[in-house]
Amino acid sequence: MASSNLLVSLFILQVLFVTPTNSKLFREYIGAGGKNVSFPDVPINPNVDFHFILSFAIDYTNASSPSPTNGNFSAYWDKENLNPSQISSIKADHPNVKVAMSVAGDSVNGQFVYFSPASTSSWVSNAISSITQIVTEYNLDGIDIDYEHYNADPDTFAECIGQLLSYLKENKIVSFTSIAPFEDDSVQPHYLALWKKYGYVIDYVNFQFYAYDNGTTVQQFIQYFETQSSNYEGGKILVSFGTDGSGGLKPEDGFFEACLVMLATPCHEIDLQYQV
């Protein structure tokens, strides 16, 4: 068990990471599904690194029948609550807060979002330019990759996303990157191909443990964590739960018990705030 490397990622919720040096990370996907949540709604523990992840930037047209734009991204999160001046304020008020954007997500206007590059080079070039523009406009610190449907093979996905993340980090456009895979026969091969070739530019694996079945037990949860730690070998795997109707292991069913079991003894204290 990777007990020295336990992270917690919570869906419209958050993440905690405890290392031997006791650094802790808590992340929350905010603005997903058109939820009306503003930054001040979320309690921020001053003693952890805290990431808000704006959900989502999507490379689709905004129409009743949206179509893919080959890497030309627009911000689709709630812009009333999550705009550049509110981002500046929350960062100024909380020095431990950083803000990232998540790319793609499940759907747009009721239709699945597919990863649909016309070619690797054209997609990467459009993605670099549109994402750099969004990062600058919103003063963002990081990027999360959350494609869940694909019109391209795993190697093409790995190459496009790997080249994009490499560019963004090498040019210091973002300071951290993450990916959000989940257990699925179509999803995992894409992220595993990416991890194999470009894992060194990926700082966190926000594994979607809330995408497992509702009714996941503590023992199953621990086993899933071990499986994914071995799949994404050497990665910082974040544990997670959902505060919406998603599955997995919820706090009331033993999420924190599972975390404590996974942490090295003597237990690090987990002081995690979350909202339901």
Ligand SMILES: *[C@@H]1O[C@H](CO)[C@@H](O)[C@H](O)[C@H]1NC(C)=O
């Ligand atoms: C969002 O919440 C705020 C504060 O609770 C409220 O004033 C506003 O009307 C809500 N907006 C929408 C679109 O529901």
Ligand SMILES: *[C@@H]1O[C@H](CO)[C@@H](O)[C@H](O)[C@H]1NC(C)=O
């Ligand atoms: C990208 O999309 C925006 C609208 O969202 C549009 O204004 C812009 O021209 C597009 N850029 C390219 C290079 O197609």
Ligand SMILES: *[C@@H]1O[C@H](CO)[C@@H](O)[C@H](O)[C@H]1NC(C)=O
């Ligand atoms: C998409 O279009 C709808 C309807 O015109 C609009 O309310 C919404 O703000 C648009 N979203 C984006 C991301 O442009």
Ligand SMILES: *[C@@H]1O[C@H](CO)[C@@H](O)[C@H](O)[C@H]1NC(C)=O
């Ligand atoms: C999940 O399972 C619990 C009991 O096992 C049940 O009470 C709850 O309604 C279920 N939630 C969903 C979203 O299916």
